[in-house]
Amino acid sequence: MDTQKFVLITGAAGGIGRATVNLFFEKGWHVVGIDRSDFGEGFPANGLFVRSDISRPEDMQAIFEKVSAVTDSLDALVNNAAMQIAKPLVETTVEEWDAVMNANLRSVFLGVKLAHPLLKARGGAAVVNVSSVHAIQTSANIAAYAASKGGMLALTRAMAIEFAPDNIRANAILPGAVDTPMLRAGLGRGHVGHGDMQERLDNLARKTVNGRVGTPEEIAHAIYFLADNQQSSFMTGQALVVDGGATARLSTE
Template sequence: MKVCAIVPIKHHSSRVPGKNYRVLEGKPLYYYVIRTLLDCKHINQVVVDTDSPLIIEGLEQYFQNNVTVYPRPKELQGDDVPTNALLMNVITKNDYDADYYLQTHVTNPLITVKTIDDALERFMNNDEGYDSAFSVMTHHTRLYNKDGGAMNHNPKELIPTQDLDPIYEENSCIYIFSKASLLEHKHRIGAKPMMIKMSDIESTDIDWEDDFIKAGLLVKMRNDQSMEGRVVLITGVGGGIGTAVAMKFKQEGWYVVGMDIKHIEQPYVDRFIQTDISKPENCQAAIASVMTTETRLDCLVNNAAIQICKKVVDTECEDWDRTMNVNARAMFLLSKYAHDMLQKSSGSIVNVSSVHAHQTSESIVSYATSKGAVSVLTRAMSLEYARDSIRVNAVLPGATDTGMLRSGLSRGHVAGGDIYQLISSLGSKHVVNRIGQPSEIAEAIYFLADGRHSSFVIGQSLVVDGGATIRLSTE
């Protein structure tokens, strides 16, 4: 059975101005229901019937071509047009390939994928002749009519409310029907409807300003709960930046999976995978291992890198290949194989590039080239992965006090003096008069990794270099 979901969204709202596109916990209100519908396994197409250019633009931004937009005709625009008239118009004017239709509203941001999928399964598998379905809230409470008469109980018998016969309230969250039933009854609820019971929280509907405030609190609570048990995979976890990144994620409550070519033991790493990611088969095996062992993956931090300090004429093919394989190809492969897990969690990828992608030095050609490739890879990958709710960004650290930096200070243009003099000299060339610390790079990586902080940041390269690259070399 094929199901087409239809969501009518009008631009104007009288009781809560602009509510359908108003920002709720970092996203416009319409985002939540559309995202939920797209994630439902039984829904084949999502159609939005709207008269709002603002919403049409936003749907393209958030969902690209995954949502079909039907521009509402002028004669059906306005606050007094019945939803049934909108449904009959959009379905008869378009040849959607659907056996059934599901209609919901953007004002129900807390409805879940499971509730919708379960409702569709129950309806499509019913053998009792139901021609439609609608969702309800269940009430066990004493009700009275306008004259004070008891409606569902005997006032002289105060039995517990949970023992009263239930009363059902239509909550306007889910309607399921066929085209034939809609046209016959001129209504989304047919002659023999099935009632789908829903929880009070999922039934939350935004009609008034107070409802918007309550919904925001509930969405925040749900988002906070979904953050529990988050998993991050960090490559190059044994290095200076890798260690600091693991510490930061662990402090924030994440489960940390670390990878490195050398065996390490860290209190910040919950699970360690020792492997050489310069080999393609090891990249695939590592992600397969994570998929087997972990229930989810929320972030991939591509941090592993090597740095070979040689002039162009001294760089061998083996040097070039190994640098590119570790610093660029492994990022591509790990991101490719981790795609499905990250899509399920609407996760993120943070690639660690370098300021050498922008401005570079002598005797570091293979490293600089690889980091330039990482920055381009980040932009290209982000275009495709954003469609699957995966954000991809990069951090470009400047001089940071790590083992790699200290080894690199032996290059000819900075050689001479002990290591502390070299670090001090290098630091004096920065606007802040010092080099960076791994913890400062880790903070930037975490900012890009956690969607609560950077949900609108996609495909960007964040330079963290103490101002080193903003000063003209001629000054």
């Protein structure tokens, strides 16, 4: 069997996705990246980038046909793609709710189902689901996103139990405030004031215990830890929070 390691990363063109693509490439892995947006310049030359929408089941099927053409096994699957709709629950439409669930949760179910034969073929693989601190502590006007990320934790536990006989581990990572395009877009919700972007980022930073917002690279390293069978071989079904201590502090403090 080929000893070259392969990882599939969804949401590869986003903030955390790009950092994760780069880190796995630096570590010597072949990277398959998926995103509905163009990656642009700089995708690893020895990898494969597929522009596709994981919220569409027919697109998922096509993705894995392309993946199977380049490798007969996967060492890791990183379910990172997500969308966020920031509005009050009572103003959220059924279409918006379904769009968030399809992109954030159904895509993970489908992706793992389709990736399972490739992960099983490796004889020791890992699934890393990128959830969010919103799965365990949330705020106003982000209900659909929080629900999708909470569902991902339950799905991660179910995967861990069902896939253990195939030597496939499944864990989730819960990033807190990380400086990404998604975070900056979401700062318009008003939960950190209404100043300019830097002022909002500074206000958010003060709410963490570390006193700063995280970087995509910091999350990428945590993802790599969970994907690497040497570093996290005895971890499965777990939720790893990487949030600068934000969820450690009482909201009444």
